[in-house]
Amino acid sequence: MIGSLPPAAVMILGALLVPLLRGRARTGWVLLLPAASLAALLALGEGEFGQISIFSYELTLVRIDGLSRIFGWLFHIAAFIGLIFARRGGSALEDVSALVYAGAAVGAVQAGDLITLFVFWELLALSSVFLVWARGTERSYRAGIRYLLVQVGSGVVLLAGIIAHARTTGSVAFGPMETGALGTNLILLGIGIKAAFPLLHNWLTDAYPEATYSGAVFLSAFTTKVAVYALARGYQGEELLIYVGVVMTMFPIFYAVIENDLRRVLGYSMINQIGFMVCGVGIGTEMAMNGAVAHAFNDVLFKGLLFMSTGALLYRTGTTKCSELGGLYKSMPKTAALCVVGAASISAFPLFSGFVSKSMVMAAALEQNLDVVWLFLLFASAGVLHHAGIKIPFYGFFGPDSGICTKEAPTSMLIAMGMAAFLCVFNGTWPTLFLYPNLPYEVTYEPFTSAHVISQLQLLFFAVLAFVWLRLTDREPHELPSTNLDADWFYRRFGRGLAFAAGGVASRLRDAVAARTVTVAGSVIGSARRYMGPTGVLGRTWPTGTSVIWVAILLLLFLLLYYASTPLTSALPPP
Amino acid sequence: MAADTHDTGGKVNDRGRHYFDDPKRWKRLIAILIVVCGVLFALDFVNFLQQRMGWHELRHPERDWEGLPPFYAVYGFLAYTVIVYTAKALRKGVMRDEDYYDR
Numbered sequence: 001m002i003g004s005l006p007p008a009a010v011m012i013l014g015a016l017l018v019p020l021l022r023g024r025a026r027t028g029w030v031l032l033l034p035a036a037s038l039a040a041l042l043a044l045g046e047g048e049f050g051q052i053s054i055f056s057y058e059l060t061l062v063r064i065d066g067l068s069r070i071f072g073w074l075f076h077i078a079a080f081i082g083l084i085f086a087r088r089g090g091s092a093l094e095d096v097s098a099l100v101y102a103g104a105a106v107g108a109v110q111a112g113d114l115i116t117l118f119v120f121w122e123l124l125a126l127s128s129v130f131l132v133w134a135r136g137t138e139r140s141y142r143a144g145i146r147y148l149l150v151q152v153g154s155g156v157v158l159l160a161g162i163i164a165h166a167r168t169t170g171s172v173a174f175g176p177m178e179t180g181a182l183g184t185n186l187i188l189l190g191i192g193i194k195a196a197f198p199l200l201h202n203w204l205t206d207a208y209p210e211a212t213y214s215g216a217v218f219l220s221a222f223t224t225k226v227a228v229y230a231l232a233r234g235y236q237g238e239e240l241l242i243y244v245g246v247v248m249t250m251f252p253i254f255y256a257v258i259e260n261d262l263r264r265v266l267g268y269s270m271i272n273q274i275g276f277m278v279c280g281v282g283i284g285t286e287m288a289m290n291g292a293v294a295h296a297f298n299d300v301l302f303k304g305l306l307f308m309s310t311g312a313l314l315y316r317t318g319t320t321k322c323s324e325l326g327g328l329y330k331s332m333p334k335t336a337a338l339c340v341v342g343a344a345s346i347s348a349f350p351l352f353s354g355f356v357s358k359s360m361v362m363a364a365a366l367e368q369n370l371d372v373v374w375l376f377l378l379f380a381s382a383g384v385l386h387h388a389g390i391k392i393p394f395y396g397f398f399g400p401d402s403g404i405c406t407k408e409a410p411t412s413m414l415i416a417m418g419m420a421a422f423l424c425v426f427n428g429t430w431p432t433l434f435l436y437p438n439l440p441y442e443v444t445y446e447p448f449t450s451a452h453v454i455s456q457l458q459l460l461f462f463a464v465l466a467f468v469w470l471r472l473t474d475r476e477p478h479e480l481p482s483t484n485l486d487a488d489w490f491y492r493r494f495g496r497g498l499a500f501a502a503g504g505v506a507s508r509l510r511d512a513v514a515a516r517t518v519t520v521a522g523s524v525i526g527s528a529r530r531y532m533g534p535t536g537v538l539g540r541t542w543p544t545g546t547s548v549i550w551v552a553i554l555l556l557l558f559l560l561l562y563y564a565s566t567p568l569t570s571a572l573p574p575p
Numbered sequence: 576m577a578a579d580t581h582d583t584g585g586k587v588n589d590r591g592r593h594y595f596d597d598p599k600r601w602k603r604l605i606a607i608l609i610v611v612c613g614v615l616f617a618l619d620f621v622n623f624l625q626q627r628m629g630w631h632e633l634r635h636p637e638r639d640w641e642g643l644p645p646f647y648a649v650y651g652f653l654a655y656t657v658i659v660y661t662a663k664a665l666r667k668g669v670m671r672d673e674d675y676y677d678r
Contacts, residue, residue, distance in 0.1 A: 079659070089582060141678070257662035318581035330593040366637050382654035398595060406583045451634040454622075458615045458647035465612050466655035468605055477663050483676060485669040492676050 006050055006062050007072065008107030010037035011079070015099035019092050029085050030095050038076040041069070046054045048112055057172050060112025066440040067293065071109040071229050073438065074297050075102055077423070078221035078304060085308050085416035086214035087356025089315065097130035098218045105222035109229045114162045114187070117230070121158055121194075124223055125151030131215030132207050136521060141212040146492075147207035147526035150200075151223075154193035159185025177234045181237055188235060192457070195227035195278060196271045197246045202488035205255075205267035209320070213311035216263055220270060220307050221300045228277045228296050232440075237284025245279025246376045246485060253383030258477055258484055262310045262320040266303065269346070269388045273299045279377065280361040286441040293439055295428045298345065298353035298427055305342035305420040306392055309335050312417070313396055322391075322479035327401030334575065336397035337408045337489065338417040345424040347389030347460060348381065353428040355456065356435070356447040389460075390467050395479060435465055612648070619644035 007431045014033040021029050041064070050061030064072070079102035086094055104127055108120035125148060132144035165183025166172050177184040204224070208216050235241060252268035252275075259265045273295070280292030312322050312335045313328065329336035341352070348354030358381070365374045408414070427435045437444040470476045533536045594600060622633045623644040636642025 025660075253658055254662040254665050257658060259668045260673075315581055316583060327593075329595070369639065378650060379654045382651050383658050386655060386658055418643055430675075451632075451636075454615065454618060454634050455647045458619065458645065459651035461608065461612050462648040462651035463655040464608060466652045468608060470656065470659055475659065477659065477666065480670070481673045483671045483673055484666070485671060485675075 006107070006110070007037050007041040008046070008062075008103045008110065010040055011099045011103035011106065012123075015096045015103070018095045021296065026092070027087055030099065031080065033099055033118060034076045034079040034083065034102065037103070037132065038073070038519065041072045041076070041106070041213060043278065054115075057115065057166070058113065059116055061116055061173070062110045063112035064110060066438075067229070067232060068109045070293055070297060070438045070440070071225065072106055074225070074300055075105045075109070078102070078300050079218075081304060081416050081419050082214065082217045082221065084419070085217055085311070085327035085413055087412035090212070090214050091134060093130055094134050094212060094215060097127045097134070098214075100127035101131070101218055101222055105226050107512070108226045111174060112327040114158075114165070114174050117174055118159055120390075121151065121190075121226075122155040124194075124226060125155060128219055128223060131213045131218055134215060135210060135212045137210070143210035145206045147203050148489075150193060150203035154190050156190075157186055157193065158190030161188075161190055161463060171360040174233060176204055176236060178239060179235070179240065184234075188238075191227050191230045192244075194223055195231060195274060197244055197278075198251060199487045201248075201252075201271050202486055204270060205264055205486065206488055208267045208270075209261050209263035213314040216266075217304050217307045217311060220266070220303050224274055225296050225300060228274060228281070228292065231278060232289060232292060233279045236281060236289060241278050241282030242370065242373060243282070245275045245277070245282055246373055248275025248278055249377060249380035249381075250275070253380060255484060255486065256383070256387030256391070258482075259387075260321050260323055260479055260482055262313070262322060262325070262392055263307065265387050265391060266306055266310065269384070270299075270303060272384060272387075273346070275380070276358055276361050276377065279373065280364065283361070283370070284365050285364050285368065286522070287367065287445055288364035290436075290441050290443055290445070291357060291362075291364055292429075294357035294360060294435055295354075297435060297539060298357045298424070301420050301423045301427070302342045302345035302353060305338065305417055305424060306388065308348065308413065308417045308420065309342060310392065310396065311341035312413050315413070316406040316409060317404050320396075321481065322395040322399075323481050325396050325402050325404070327397075328404065328406070329397040330401075331404070331406045332397070332408050334414055335417065336393065338414070338421045339393050339397060340566055341421040341424055343389045343393045345428060347385045348456060349460060349570065350448070350453050351425065351429045351457060353424045354384075355428055356431040357427075359452060359456070360445050361449055379461070382459060385460055385463045386467065390464070616645050616648055619646075619648065 011033045014029070018026060018030060044062065044064055046064050046066075046069070048063045050059075050062050052059050052061070079098065082098060082102075083095070086098065101124060104120045104123035108117055108124065111117040111120060129144050129148045132140050132147055134140075161183050162172065163183070164186060165177075165181070168181060168183055177187065179185055179188055192199045193203075208219050211219055231241065249272050252271040256265045256272070258270040259268060275361075277292040277296050277299075280288040280295065282288075310320050312332065313325065316332065317325065317328070319325065345352040345354050348358050362374055362377050362381075365377060409417070426433070431447065432443075467476070470573070530536055618633065623642075625632050626636075627643065634642070640646065
């Protein structure tokens with residue numbers, strides 16, 4: 001029976017039953033759904049399914065090939081791990097939105113046409129915002145509204161692009177596209193918003209840290225990775241993306257260094273990691289594409305692990321601010337150890353997952369003689385070590401004791417983090433067992449060469465040495481409670497100020513117009529009263545004789561006009 | 576703004592000694608790090624010698640400049656330091672109060 005349903009429908013429809021279930025039944029059901037959905041995906045095999053025709057457009061609801069299958073695997077694993085993590089304290093609302101959200105992500109990467117993609121694109125936005133709102137604070141409510149505006153806006157831009165693209169090409173098939181036309185440019189922009197392109201990125205660093213402790217885990221897995229998939233599907237080898245990707249790897253590292261909220265640090269870290277993927281798609285060779293996809297896969301796991309360990313901190317201490325944390329390894333040693341695994345994976349230490357995927361993108365850059373790009377990516381790799389490799393575990397768990405005393409994370413959270421940590425080490429140590437064979441192209445890359453291992457260790461250990469030196473000499477930036485201005489200032493402050501200013505001008509204008517209208521109307525009424533009122537000239541009572549005189553004068557005038565207008569000849573009798 | 580609810584897991588009064596309470600443990604960790612860095616640093620010169628002599632190379636460089644010893648070590652150290660100093664300079668321009676957007 002499962003085989004006849006599109007895989008995406010399993011989780012989305014199954015989510016409808018969740019509110020009816022409680023306790024163990026709900027746990028069993030929500031964990032069964034990703035498993036059943038994955039089974040449906042694997043049962044289908046490769047090919048195109050669910051072709052329907054609407055208004056002369058051919059829609060393909062399900063397309064499974066190498067690229068969409070690996071993302072399908074990824075999203076199911078992420079949903080499963082995230083749902084285990086959410087067992088403690090997670091509400092039914094979070095379960096429902098997480099399942100619909102995961103289903104939408106699966107549907108989006110399997111969409112064979114742009115219209116189906118658009119539908120799932122918007123569903124991603126609508127389902128995920130509840131993971132932010134479920135936190136129940138004023139801040140999360142406002143952040144959720146901003147998130148929703150940007151996400152739905154991305155869908156509107158995408159739709160405009162699809163319409164323009166369909167008008168020029170007559171096709172809505174979702175395949176490789178060339179930039180330059182209005183339609184494909186708009187589609188790229190729509191995808192770019194969800195991929196957190198520079199200046200379009202603040203929805204991510206704004207909303208993710210305000211989500212619930214498990215909500216951020218789901219958020220980090222789906223939206224941006226669907227966007228990376230869409231770029232890989234549509235814009236492979238688009239040169240612009242190389243440079244967009246490099247900028248994405250670079251600027252967030254500086255913000256991450258000075259950010260106080262650990263989950264916002266992870267938000268900036270996400271943009272940095274997506275930068276590597278976007279750059280890989282831009283390079284577009286087989287190795288670069290494999291690298292981008294493999295890194296997306298690994299990123300969901302290690303970033304999920306880091307979001308889970310900071311989520312566990314939030315669950316136990318109520319905060320994720322560096323300035324309030326420290327020394328938590330004493331209370332939460334297992335969480336701390338798992339966090340270190342995530343940190344090692346994102347920093348790309350050998351035998352951890354980042355090592356086998358990020359390096360493919362970098363090797364591809366060097367292979368294409370993009371030496372400067374390669375130097376930037378190497379620089380960004382040292383930046384990753386700072387904010388994700390050191391800052392998250394050190395300031396969260398090992399730094400100066402904050403005095404907070406709490407307990408180890410609940411068992412369900414430890415299980416979820418343990419699974420993610422296992423997969424990080426598994427992919428990093430044995431990439432040829434699962435990861436490499438499932439990539440879209442055949443892998444010829446060998447990560448464990450002595451050159452790669454040694455050079456990576458040199459880079460990382462000397463960066464750690466720099467940290468130790470800066471820390472011991474008190475040159476590390478202090479952890480300060482703060483807000484750092486970013487591109488969102490333009491709409492959160494400048495735009496808002498502009499709106500208020502415009503509102504002020506409009507209000508004054510309205511008052512002025514209203515006041516003037518009252519004056520004019522008053523004078524009209526006044527003069528009407530003066531001439532036509534009871535005492536006015538026209539309002540007086542006249543004697544009958546006066547009227548007779550007026551009538552006689554009018555008749556005389558009429559007679560004169562008549563004579564004046566009639567030609568003389570016609571007045572004379574005919575001869 | 577409503578405070579977040581969180582679950583501290585009940586009453587905890589564990590204030591015993593822990594691993595990193597002892598500064599010696601940190602010092603030992605740093606000592607290990609310095610030894611590892613020293614070995615990695617030396618490896619690059621061994622490798623350079625091997626390249627020059629035409630022996631088997633530990634690390635075959637893709638580019639000449641990348642093969643120079645200790646390219647990665649210096650790059651890693653410098654990149655980290657530059658990032659920290661740039662970020663501190665950035666802070667002067669962009670840092671505001673925590674409730675900047677809530678006012």
